[in-house]
Amino acid sequence: MSLIFSLRAALAVSTALLPVAAASAQAQAQTPTAAVAQPAQDAHARLHQLFHDSDEATLKRNPVSAIFRGDMRYADRLGDYVSDAYFDAERAAAEDELKRLHAIDRATLNPTDQIAYDVFEWQTQLGLKRLTPEMLALTAVRPINHFTGFHTFYPSFASGEGAAPFKTLVDYENNLKRHKDYVTLIDRSIDRFREGMQSGVVETKMSVNNVIGQLDAQIEQGVEGSVLYGPIKKFPDTISPADRKRLTAEYQAMIRDQIQPANVRLRDFLKNEYLPVAREKVGISSMKGGDILYRTAIEELTTLPLTADYVHQLGLSEVARIHGEMEAIKTKVGFKGTLKEFFEHLRTDPKFKPASKQALVDGYYAIGKRVDAVIASQFSTIPKTPLEIRFYEPYREKNQAGGSYEPGNWDPKAPSKTRPGIFYFNTYDLPSRTTPGMETLYLHEGAPGHHFQISLAQENEALPSFMRFGGNTAFAEGWGLYAETLWNELGMETDPYQRFGGLDDEMLRAMRLVVDSGIHSKGWTREQAIEYMLDNSSMGRTDATAEVERYIVWPGQALAYKVGQLKISELKKRAQDKLGAKFDPREFHAEVLMTGALPLSVLEKKIDDWIASKQ
Known part of the structure; x- marks a missing residue:
């Protein structure tokens, strides 16, 4: 994620x-x-x-x-x-x-x-x-795609299970007012799409078809089956019977008469007017002005002045290195075939299949307990914000990543009002999912990954708010991938298959360098990118497809993981070499995390200054 x-x-x-x-x-x-x-x-x-x-x-x-x-x-x-x-x-x-x-x-x-x-x-x-x-x-003329957009964000946000609170009558009233703004945003998005049609700057047919499918799924929910009807199904005791009756009627009318028609308008516009003029080619360089946009995206998302050719070659180098470690695991477990055949073995052997969605939830919580028992050896400060583990809701799971993290909110004055951070994992097409890599995914999305990185910044009231709550992709995702490298220190991946899952996840980030730059600067097709990922990892086709379709609509974002991780690992090695016995991982991690998500150049100067102060 x-x-x-x-x-x-x-x-x-x-x-x-x-x-x-x-x-x-x-x-x-x-x-x-x-x-x-x-x-x-x-x-x-x-x-x-x-x-x-x-x-x-x-x-x-x-x-x-x-x-x-x-x-x-x-x-x-x-x-x-x-x-x-x-x-x-x-x-x-x-x-x-x-x-x-x-x-x-x-x-x-x-x-x-x-x-x-x-x-x-x-x-x-x-x-x-x-x-x-x-x-x-x-x-701005491409306001919605299948991976991000208010049509997928808002239902979860306003479902009664998301960030929007539903504890008081005012909360329920405010949500109705936000619903009206949602309708306005959808209609304004249609206007923006029309501007792009006039200027020749349009989304891909692939993404537009996915959005149409997402909207169809929401429209088919009807009124009382809508995710947005969730708050009505669990009123708090603070809402009187009379208000419950009134709110029920108003929510039904809002969903039926405004939100559903807005989604229908967007769906029909995309299907009937926009799709015929959308791009066939998936690379952003095939779009008018796309080459400029990609160069800008690389620098913004990695926070470094890198070129597409550089990250492509870096990715190929990392893929080759990780393959070597994978071969060693394959030999260790006694598999006699090729690495590609081993990938297929992991994809298809029933022993690597999850028993159920709930079994995965239970498994992740068990992993979390094991991490909690040893985490203090590496970190001097532990987040107060609790961590919750969920699978994606059915209405959005198909096009989501394998996992992601939604920030919580710690309220020191009223802990009962605290919203937990949420580690989401994907169970769409459950038979295609495998269990190797569960430990790695938890380290990335949960502790000490995004949950630590985001929560420790938010809980640090000494920081200005833009540092507590802001950030950049290279630091955030670089930290998540760096957290995976702590598997040995945290007693994870002692099973060779879980270790292979860790290498598989690292391979994913290395392949992203190759695939993202391949799609957006070298003319790779969607199918070519998917096959590359299947050939070089044990990912299932469902996961590989979702990954590639995400890179298509978010150029450059996939580069940030490996670039950020390599920089943090480089800084750690520098500190270890220069400080020797004085090096304490708890101090290093505090220096990295406790000032929020820094641009990589700023982080490097901070760590260099810290090393100098310790010497």
Whole structure:
């Protein structure tokens, strides 16, 4: 998973929304931006006032982000995200914030503030690049695909099992108001698609067909079978009988008369008007302006100035290295055939098949208990936010990754209001799934992977909010893959088949370098990419297909895992070599995690400074 979570992925891809920390135009107009000399204390105060102002205004414009953080001040709105007015406000805010930032003398700041300064500058400049008219012409006109988009994010969010709370009457009323915003977003998305049809910037037929299938599945649910009807099926005691009756009628009417018709409008538009003009070729380079978009995506998502050719060759090198380790496992278990035949053996032998969905849930919780027993040997701080394990809901499981993580929210003032982090795993086409690799997937999505990386940042109230709740793909997914490399220290993968599953997952990330760059810069077809993954791993065809179709609609994202992991592993090796007996993995992991998700260049400087301080 990836950390798709949901909102971060949905907004970042489906609406071209990036983590731009920005203040409202009104706040900007009231804030002087002239550069003046200031003492260190004043510089610190001005910097953190900027962070505060930015965060407050950003939450107001992006209310779903606020809800994920447990902030309900704007919970009666879903937000805009696709209009010109929204993009203009984001751009103007980011431009003004950079002026405010550059008016602060960075040299007078303490080391921690300098890191915060650099991260804020990096992500705001990144946001501005994505908000230029030229870039929006390539992204905003493709607001929905099968992997991310409000049509898949919103049902889970508003189901009564997602981030939106349903504990009070106000919660239920706010949800009805958000439903109206959802309808508006769907209709505005159709308008955006029409703009792309006029300019020649369109999605792939493959993705559009998948979206049509997803919408069909939701439409077929009807009213009371709809995921969005979930909150009505489990009213809290705080809702009176009279209000229950009224809300039931209003929710039924909303789903029947507004949401379902909106989904039908989108489905019919895509099927009848958009699909005939959608792209046949899946690579982004086949789209008008796609080569520019891919170059930009690589740098943004890896946070490093890499080329498509470089990552392609890096992937081929890693695939070859991992194959060597796989051959050793194959020999160890006494398998006499080729590696490709061993892959097929793992895919088809009944002993590697899960007994049921619940058996997988139980298995993951058992793995978690084993990790919990030894985790303190590697980490000095353990998240307070609990971790929950679920399989994907049937309405969205077909097109989801093998696993993903949805962030929770720790409320120190009211622990009972805490929302757990959720590790999702995929059970679609259960007979195609295998059990080797369960331990690795838990390490990546749960502890010490995304659950640690995201929760420790969010729980660190000493950080400015944009560092607690923001991030970048290279760090987040790089950490998730790095967490997998701790299998030995955490007593995992002692069974050779689980170890092979670990290598298989590492192979997946290496293959992503080859396949993503192959699709988007070398003209690879969907089928060619799927066959490459089947030939080089024990993945089932269902998983390989979902993976490839995800890369097609999210160019560059799949590169971030291996690039980020290699950088973190490189920094760890550097620290071990230079510190020798002074090296403590708990200190190293704290240095990496406790300031949030840093761009890799910023992380490298931080670790180098830490090494120097220890010497």
